[in-house]
Amino acid sequence: MSEKQRNAVDLSHHLSEFAKTLEGRPPPGSNVKDVCRLIFLSTEYFPIESITVEYLKPSAFPLKPTDAVPHGTVLGWIANVLTGKAADKIIHDWVGRVHKPAYNDWKTLIDVGSSSAWMTTISILLNPGDSFICDRYAYNAALLQGRARGMHAVAVATDMDGLSAVDLERVLAGWDEKARGFKRPRVIYTQGGIQNPTGLLITAQRKKDIYDVAVRYDLIIVEDDPYYFQQASAPYGSRTGPKKQTDEEWLDNLVPSFLRFDYEGRVIRLDTFSKTIGPGGRLGYYTGPPLILEKLAAFHQGFINFPSGIAQAVIGELLHRFETEGFIRWLRGLTAQYEMRRNWTIDALYKALDVRPKDDWSRALTAYAPSNGQMSEKFTKTASLMSFVPPDGGMFMWFNIHLHNHPRYKALARQTSPAAAKNQLSTELWTAIYDAGVTFRRGELFAVEDDEERAKAGEEDVFLRASFSSGPREEFGEGDGYIRHRAY
């Protein structure tokens, strides 16, 4: 933190009607001046080998009451993880070390994971009927929560560098409240690191461009970023392989988050331990300007309370033992595991299909039926089956299935409608893949626009998201020609 940096600008006009009813009072036992207080894989990689818990006997307290306290030391230790001064600083120091926010008075606050953190964040910022901006395909649970609260998701175009700052500005500048039926969005929902569902990164330059638009239009950026540390060390197929670097250099070379560009305190970052330690911990943390974090703390105090003390004890103790260096080393090793799995997945695709560069200028690849392959439907030899961009990291792959080349698509679309044809063929495809032992998430789940809107916009294809986070190597297509993933 530099003395030259300034404090957060006043964002009180962004608070929802609900937030105004919340008293910005610190939760009991916490110190909102340094709000961080409470200290948390659907995968196979967990840093906890075993947990031993010893319970008191039901008869621990005699029926004739006594003032003796059984096992006070153990209970005291759990309480220390929650309230000890050192624990308090762990998260704040970590965020300062990793993200280096560009203003002075940023705070952190422990929460119960990012799903709940997004729910609380929209509750204190948006009223029912308000809107938020996101990619045309965005994390499904975030969309679901917003819609359930009567909020509108507004789609902005995306390219391989992330959400388009140019389209963002176009949408904001041309906002017609009457035609849209609701006010101009004040919030952007995005992921700063690897994105769900696309598996791609927003480049540093693009983040800066988006941030500049946010300043010009007085927007708040909510950066929900579970996969920040899972940035692969090299693109798929890179000949040079991972760079030789120390763990500290590895951390410093990650593409920075939106926080690094945040000189006005208009980014609310949601971190979680779900993808770095384990999803069952239900532990994460917010970073943002003091006013917003006070409101979030008040929300927690009234409606959620704080994360489980047991989860905090287990994970807090792990962080104490690992210390910063150990945790960076753990993250780096974890990322290397996922990178290997990404490479297995794409290797398997190359093995099963005829995969070629889509064009001369992008990283996208197109897959065709292999010349010796057997297809149940008759495709022309030159018809592509799908395209995809090798993920920049994370645990997902996003496939653009070329339904427009399906032999039955055009006739079906004529008989019914393009949206109905898409729906029928994508259901058939998903079912056939499922019957072959592979589960994907259908792209429709992540779509901001409905079937008709997407068809009207000329989108003929469908998307599928695969997860490569678990399963043995043999299931990644070795031997039987299938890519077997367990989707999350």
Ligand SMILES: Cc1ncc(COP(=O)(O)O)c(C=O)c1O
């Ligand atoms: C973008 C995004 N946000 C949030 C979550 C959920 O995080 P948590 O387990 O902390 O609720 C996920 C998990 O899949 C995710 O992909």
